[in-house]
């Protein structure tokens with residue numbers, strides 16, 4: 001009996017320890033929504049998001065979490081590279097719009113990257129756990145404060161997906177449809193200025209180049225108002241890797257078949 005209590009205690013303790021190394025709880029006390037530290041973090045984060053359109057939370061993940069996720073991604077890249085979609089899209093500042101009839105030809109840009117879709121990320125992966133982790137969803141809801149509730153998307157391909165920017169890949173200037181996106185930075189290119197996130201300030205007066213972004217950071221960005229891009233990876237042998245976490249105010253959120261075909265090259269699950 002004593003042994004059983006002891007081992008139960010060990011399991012509880014180790015689970016507790018494990019969940020408490022998932023992110024940097026010291027800087028980001030997501031486990032304690034009632035605390036002063038949490039409320040101060042929300043105030044500061046919200047202020048940064050509202051005033052600049054871009055909230056950067058450096059060292060959000062612990063090194064341990066980051067390397068586990070990168071290992072998960074590497075095994076997908078090694079075991080099933082042929083199933084991944086190499087996306088190439090020609091577009092205007094609206095990523096969905098490829099019809100160039102009304103647009104001047106030099107307003108057409110191109111973007112390319114490799115995508116690991118949601119149905120290609122294993123169910124038991126740490127990345128999926130982080131995506132559906134309620135404390136993270138509460139945290140994002142508290143910062144954005146546009147909707148009373150946010151839910152993970154039900155989309156089989158686009159709920160959570162990984163962008164891999166290899167040599168000659170980039171995402172050209174565009175604005176998004178949604179009010180915010182959540183971006184987990186997992187690996188930066190090894191050459192500065194390559195695979196770099198850039199955006200324009202209000203009234204397009206200035207371009208901000210986020211040279212300071214580092215793997216393990218979390219970014220919330222208002223892509224609807226601020227035009228943004230990812231610069232081309234040219235010489236870096238190390239690809240830029242990031243995960244996009246899609247949350248929506250509608251619990252049944254799904255992308256349309258048009259958008260799926262355009263960005264994921266298919267509309268159905270791959271088995």
Ligand SMILES: O=C(O)CCC(=O)C(=O)O
Pocket residue numbers: 163171176181183197223228230242244
């Ligand atoms: O990959 C990125 O960092 C940016 C993604 C983005 O802008 C988008 O998906 O609309």
Ligand SMILES: [Fe+2]
Pocket residue numbers: 174175176223228
């Ligand atoms: Fe975007």
